[in-house]
Amino acid sequence: MPRTPYIAANWKMNKTVAEAAEFVDALLPRIAATQNDVVICPPFTALSEVVQRRYGTAVKVAAQNMHEEESGAFTGEISAPMLVELDVEAVVLGHSERRQFFGETDEALARKVPAALAADLEPILCVGESEAARDGGETEEVLERQLQADLAGVEPTDLARVVIAYEPIWAIGTGRAATPEQAQEACAYIRDVIRLRGGVADDVRVLYGGSVKPASAAELLALPDVDGALVGGAALDPEDFAAIVEAAG
Ligand code: PGA
Numbered sequence: 001m002p003r004t005p006y007i008a009a010n011w012k013m014n015k016t017v018a019e020a021a022e023f024v025d026a027l028l029p030r031i032a033a034t035q036n037d038v039v040i041c042p043p044f045t046a047l048s049e050v051v052q053r054r055y056g057t058a059v060k061v062a063a064q065n066m067h068e069e070e071s072g073a074f075t076g077e078i079s080a081p082m083l084v085e086l087d088v089e090a091v092v093l094g095h096s097e098r099r100q101f102f103g104e105t106d107e108a109l110a111r112k113v114p115a116a117l118a119a120d121l122e123p124i125l126c127v128g129e130s131e132a133a134r135d136g137g138e139t140e141e142v143l144e145r146q147l148q149a150d151l152a153g154v155e156p157t158d159l160a161r162v163v164i165a166y167e168p169i170w171a172i173g174t175g176r177a178a179t180p181e182q183a184q185e186a187c188a189y190i191r192d193v194i195r196l197r198g199g200v201a202d203d204v205r206v207l208y209g210g211s212v213k214p215a216s217a218a219e220l221l222a223l224p225d226v227d228g229a230l231v232g233g234a235a236l237d238p239e240d241f242a243a244i245v246e247a248a249g
Contacts, residue, residue, distance in 0.1 A: 159199030171210025
């Protein structure tokens with residue numbers, strides 16, 4: 001079975017409820033014919049609005065983070081059951097901005113990924129190296145370390161339920177996307193690590209993220225081991241995001 005292309009819009013800390021509604025209304029007619037998986041990741045406050053507006057379409061909704069516990073004294077956090085109650089289907093975990101700015105650790109991710117799966121939320125696990133690690137020839141080492149740690153609690157039979165996003169930190173928000181060679185090499189390596197963990201690697205969707213734009217999307221998305229994109233800046237505009245969805249074929 002070929003892997004269905006997976007295109008996700010990571011809005012980060014952007015869009016009010018009103019702006020989110022406007023985006024979804026502009027996007028839906030533009031992607032009505034697509035067979036791809038299209039996922040919108042709004043901030044928590046706009047999740048419900050996006051969920052409501054996409055009912056009756058194939059668009060999925062993802063949160064940008066969650067806590068691993070179901071409930072408790074964790075001020076400011078949101079749990080998997082809270083997301084499921086809203087009809088959210090997926091959750092971004094381990095984005096480099098959360099690792100860098102909010103102290104997200106591999107230990108926490110090792111609990112979050114299984115917690116998401118247990119709640120039937122599709123985890124979109126982000127991994128990726130810093131510029132210094134790439135320059136030092138440590139890209140594969142970093143990817144393997146993150147994958148082994150973050151997926152430690154996931155049974156091999158469940159690995160294909162995890163979507164993995166390769167997001168080199170130096171490419172995020174810089175306008176400097178990885179070259180097709182770099183993206184292909186890293187995504188193929190990620191698939192190899194999944195295979196070594198005993199997962200059905202050919203079923204795992206591996207996305208590329210980092211300065212994906214309408215002009216560069218087709219080339220990146222045509223790569224054999226790149227099954228989709230996690231899009232930040234270009235996903236704030238419905239026309240640009242629709243163009244990327246279309247570029248995935
Ligand atoms: P960018 O962000 O497309 O703006 O580089 C990608 C991401 O952080 O997921």
